[in-house]
Amino acid sequence: MATSKIEAPSPAPIESKPKSALNPQSANEAEATAAAGKEASQPPVGTNPHGIPDWRLEQSPFHIESEWANGEYRYKVTGDTNTPVPPMRPSKYLTKEQSIEMLRYMIINRRMEATLESMYKQSQVIGGLYLSLGQEACSVASAYALDKDDWLGPMIRNQGSMIVKGYQPSATMMQYMGKGASPTKGRDSGSHYGDLKKLNVVAPISHLGDSIGVLAGVALGARLQGKNIACLAYIGDGGQSTGPTYEGFNFAAVQRLGVVLVVEHNSWAYSTPVELQFACKDLADRAIGYGVPGVIVDGTDANQVYDATHEAVARAHRGEGASIIEAKLMRMKGHAMHDPAQYIPMAVKEYWKRRDPIARMEQYLKETDWMNEGQIAEMHAEVERFIDEERAVAEAAPMPEPEEAGTDVYFDNATDIPVKYGEVRVKHANPNRKLTEPSVHAHYK
Ligand SMILES: Cc1ncc(C[n+]2csc(CCOP(=O)(O)OP(=O)(O)O)c2C)c(N)n1
Ligand SMILES: [Mg+2]
Numbered sequence: 281m282a283t284s285k286i287e288a289p290s291p292a293p294i295e296s297k298p299k300s301a302l303n304p305q306s307a308n309e310a311e312a313t314a315a316a317g318k319e320a321s322q323p324p325v326g327t328n329p330h331g332i333p334d335w336r337l338e339q340s341p342f343h344i345e346s347e348w349a350n351g352e353y354r355y356k357v358t359g360d361t362n363t364p365v366p367p368m369r370p371s372k373y374l375t376k377e378q379s380i381e382m383l384r385y386m387i388i389n390r391r392m393e394a395t396l397e398s399m400y401k402q403s404q405v406i407g408g409l410y411l412s413l414g415q416e417a418c419s420v421a422s423a424y425a426l427d428k429d430d431w432l433g434p435m436i437r438n439q440g441s442m443i444v445k446g447y448q449p450s451a452t453m454m455q456y457m458g459k460g461a462s463p464t465k466g467r468d469s470g471s472h473y474g475d476l477k478k479l480n481v482v483a484p485i486s487h488l489g490d491s492i493g494v495l496a497g498v499a500l501g502a503r504l505q506g507k508n509i510a511c512l513a514y515i516g517d518g519g520q521s522t523g524p525t526y527e528g529f530n531f532a533a534v535q536r537l538g539v540v541l542v543v544e545h546n547s548w549a550y551s552t553p554v555e556l557q558f559a560c561k562d563l564a565d566r567a568i569g570y571g572v573p574g575v576i577v578d579g580t581d582a583n584q585v586y587d588a589t590h591e592a593v594a595r596a597h598r599g600e601g602a603s604i605i606e607a608k609l610m611r612m613k614g615h616a617m618h619d620p621a622q623y624i625p626m627a628v629k630e631y632w633k634r635r636d637p638i639a640r641m642e643q644y645l646k647e648t649d650w651m652n653e654g655q656i657a658e659m660h661a662e663v664e665r666f667i668d669e670e671r672a673v674a675e676a677a678p679m680p681e682p683e684e685a686g687t688d689v690y691f692d693n694a695t696d697i698p699v700k701y702g703e704v705r706v707k708h709a710n711p712n713r714k715l716t717e718p719s720v721h722a723h724y725k
């Protein structure tokens with residue numbers, strides 16, 4: 281039987297990234313020069329006890345212990361939760377215009393979710409609503425580091441990433457309302473939508489960790505078409521513990537696929553605290569076991585999230601494989617609207633409230649003289665008007681027609697799956713190969 285062997289395309293060069301009209305000349309060279317200049321003014325980077333780079337400018341000054349008493353878990357917070365908020369780490373790569381654009385995306389993310397919350401309370405939302413208050417910098421800044429050809433594998437809290445990738449807030453609202461013009465035409469609920477044709481978004485998979493293997497498959501597919509892409513996947517501190525997370529990411533590590541895994545470490549998985557979930561301190565330590573680079577960032581500092589993702593994306597484009605970014609942050613609402621999250625100690629909530637990612641970004645933009653108070657207020661007002669208009673569009677849209685309920689549910693085998701990046705390159709293995717040669721179907725240099 282003929283065994284086919286897949287020819288390894290040489291790693292694609294890093295593409296220049298005209299992020300938007302705001303940044304017409306972000307070619308590699310200009311970027312490298314700018315980065316070198318900004319590198320010099322960077323605060324030092326620490327390492328954790330296992331040698332993982334830790335970009336944070338503040339390690340957690342407190343510790344949460346839990347004990348089982350009278351039939352419930354009680355938390356004891358030791359240490360100081362009142363330490364001053366650290367400054368943001370200056371970005372090595374972001375321009376003024378990009379930083380301002382990122383702030384706007386973060387405000388859109390927050391305003392859209394606040395609107396969804398009020399719609400939920402007015403019974404306009406069908407099913408659950410999962411919010412990302414406090415996590416906007418992580419979603420927005422990581423997705424902002426992707427190029428157009430790169431892919432996104434969001435989880436329920438990454439509505440901000442979806443907006444950066446190109447979804448209109450009205451599309452997300454219609455999705456939560458089950459409207460006929462929503463991305464799934466009212467067939468699936470809430471955050472479960474994606475776009476394989478235009479926006480390169482794999483819809484979230486409920487089973488935690490399963491998206492990672494799919495994103496690895498997307499990266500493999502692109503490589504077989506001669507292109508190294510980055511596939512940005514997210515997983516929570518809870519979802520990190522599942523088998524599919526390990527299996528999917530290990531596959532990416534072994535095959536050197538450009539999966540960038542952002543671990544959103546927000547200290548709770550639903551109501552389960554991290555000490556009941558894993559025994560290590562930093563989830564980025566797992567990078568050592570996978571054999572990929574890992575880094576710890578402050579997930580409320582958009583600059584750290586952007587820079588770390590930008591570097592991981594560049595590695596992916598160079599064909600150097602997968603990376604892990606652990607973002608430490610806090611989910612400021614419950615798991616979903618039905619969860620008041622009373623299990624989180626008030627002092628811990630207050631600590632993170634002072635580290636609000638949007639307030640920190642605004643402070644940074646004021647300190648750099650890139651924006652003033654009036655411009656920030658104008659941006660909030662403009663976004664408010666925009667989201668109100670988007671809500672009106674979503675509310676005016678009709679529900680799906682009942683007779684269409686059976687369509688667009690199952691994959692239609694007659695649908696052509698377009699090849700996005702080029703012809704698939706496969707070459708036949710040497711039929712005379714020695715039996716001692718490893719029998720592999722995919723062989724890369
Ligand atoms: C394999 C699997 N087990 C359980 C669940 C139910 N579930 C959905 S979200 C969630 C908590 C996830 O916590 P985490 O990964 O920390 O993400 P966070 O909600 O904190 O962002 C659980 C248990 C699931 N979807 N999949
Ligand atoms: Mg969590």
